Amino acid sequence: MTKIILKDIPDFDKIEVYEDNGGYTALRKALLEMTPDEVTEEVKRSNLRGRGGACFPTGLKWTFMPKGKDKPKYLCCNGDESEPGSFKDREIFEKNPHQFIEGVLLANYAMGIKTAYVYIRGEYYKWINILEEKLQEAYKKGYIGNNILGTGFSTDIYIHRGAGAYICGEESALMNSIEGKRGYPRVKPPFPAQNGLWGNPTTINNIETLANIPEIINNGGEWFSKIGEPKHPGTLLFGVSGHVNKPGVYELETGTPLIKIINEYCGGVTGGKDIKMVIPGGSSMPPLTKEEVMSVKMDNESLKAIGSSIGTAGVIVMNEDTDLVKILIKIAHFYYHESCGQCTPCREGTGWLLRMLKRIDEGKGRIEDLDLLINVSENIEGNTVCALGDAAAWPVKWTIRKFRSEFEKKIPASPVTPEVKNKVHSLRHSEEPVKN
Ligand SMILES: Cc1cc2nc3c(=O)[nH]c(=O)nc-3n(C[C@H](O)[C@H](O)[C@H](O)COP(=O)(O)O)c2cc1C
Known part of the structure; x- marks a missing residue:
């Protein structure tokens, strides 16, 4: 199994060990032998x-950056990583920080950027301290700063600590946060490459995305494109949590069967229990049934084909004893709490979802609440400035669609009057917003 980032080399986080194993050769190669366009x-x-969730082609994104030198250009490295079930970027800061730093330097060279910010959630002080130390090491060795390796190329990397808001992982909220403003997502267009940090051209990339770049430059893009699934090549850092015997971060090729990840790499479901539900890519992604888990491969296209997505590759496994109503309450509470409040459907809708789910859990639900939950979800989805609304809506909508009986069994049997029947029917078929 190819390893691109989490290599099994002892002390690989140390700059000397990294250098002894080919570290910073990609930077040397790019600066001395390649033009910026050749790197891109x-x-x-x-x-x-x-690798931040949206699966956008990285090289194409880099080409959106204007070439001129009339304005400062910025790179924002997204290490906010605040979604439940996602914990892989921290592993890179801990195990292979220099490969990430080298990736940032290559990105800056390719796009003519002189300043990169690494945005890390403030509570992650352990990883902030690690990265700060590693950046200083790289500065001392002349890999960052002025006239890098005597080539005339100069660039700086700074850490920016977030204040602990999930919304600040959204790229435009992240830029507002760096600018010292409230972390509200911006309306797009204009996109960051035209109008980003302080109105200047900006590219935002995830930490894992950038950590892949040095090996692409060392071995060639074609080498990388042949690893794993052709349409979504490379490896992914799967952060597996929940009811598995060996939770953790596993670097595996894209296209690895999900059941293989659970059974072979993670030692199976705890207590030898059966699987009830698996979330494949962080808490916002539509969940999978046991039948889907048994056959799906872990790459974006395979998951899209069954109505889900790879997201951050944060896999959450739930066994047969899991109370899905309680799970959904936890997830809904997270999005309700983290909604920035800018868009009405998200600000209000996340609260409605949470309150209805709690009502069902307390045995006070009505059978029509299930369709109402789906209806509210669909009225949040696609109607907000950023994708936090979708992230809040999808788990509710799809967990109810796929596991309806789990919810029905918590709802007291009530005589279904013709009025209720009609309401359920109209909710199922209506595109109109529900008026309560
Ligand atoms: C609410 C929300 C939170 C997000 N949080 C993160 C995050 O913590 N880290 C991340 O890389 N991307 C996050 N994203 C996605 C970013 O907006 C952006 O697509 C990504 O950083 C781009 O990097 P990539 O092209 O390398 O994946 C989030 C998106 C949304 C809507």
């Missing part, structure tokens, strides 16, 4: 897609 071309050839 190689990344395009690799077909690397962003």
Whole structure:
């Protein structure tokens, strides 16, 4: 199994060990032998897609940056990582920080950027301290700063600590946060490459995305494009949590069967129990049934084909004893709490979802609440400035659609009057917002 980031080399986080094993050779190669455009071309050839959740092609994103030197340009490295079930970027800061730093330097060279910010959630002080130390090491060795490796190329990397808001992982809220403003997402267009930090061209990339770049430059984009699934190549850092015997972060090729990850790498479900539900890519992704888990491969196209998505590759496994209503309350509470409040459907709707789910859990639900929950979800989805609304809506909508009986059994049997029947029917078929 190919390892690109979490290599099994002792002390790989130390700069000398990293250098002894080919570290910073990609930077040397790029600065001395390649033009910035050639670096971007190689990344395009690799077909690397962003690891922050949206799977956008990285090389293509880099080409959106204007070439001129009339304005400052910025790179924002997204290490906010605040979604429940996602914990893989921290592993890179801990196990292979220099490969990430080298990736940032290559991105800056390719796009003519002189300043990169690494945005890390403030509570993650352990990883902030690690990265700060590693950046200083790289500065001392002349890999960052002025006239890098005597080539005339100069660039700086700074850490920016977030204040602990999930919304600040959204790229435009992240930029507002760096600017010292409230973390509200911006309306797009204009996109960051045209109008980003302080109105200047900006690219935002996830930490894992950037950590892949040095090996792409060392081995060539074609080499990378042949690893795993052709349409979504490379490896992914799967952060597996929940009811498995060996939770943790596993670097595996895209296209690895999900059941293999659970049974072979993670030692199976705890207590030898059966699987009830698995969330494949962080808490916002539509969940999978046991039948889907048995056959799906872990790459974006395979998951899309069954109505889900790879997201952050944060896999949450739930066994047969899991109370899905309680799970959904936890997830809904998270999004309700983290909604920034800018868009009405998200600000109000996340609270409605939470309150209805609690009502069902307390045995006070009505059978029509299930369709009402789906209806409210669908009225949040696609109607907000950023995708936090979708992230709040999808788990509710799809857990109820796929596991309806789990919810029905908590609802007291009530005589279904013709009025209720009509309401359920109209909710199921209506596109109109529900008026309570
Ligand atoms: C609410 C919300 C939170 C997000 N949080 C993160 C995050 O913590 N880290 C991340 O890389 N991307 C996050 N994203 C996605 C970013 O907006 C953006 O797509 C990503 O950083 C781009 O990097 P990539 O192209 O390398 O994947 C989030 C998106 C939304 C809507």
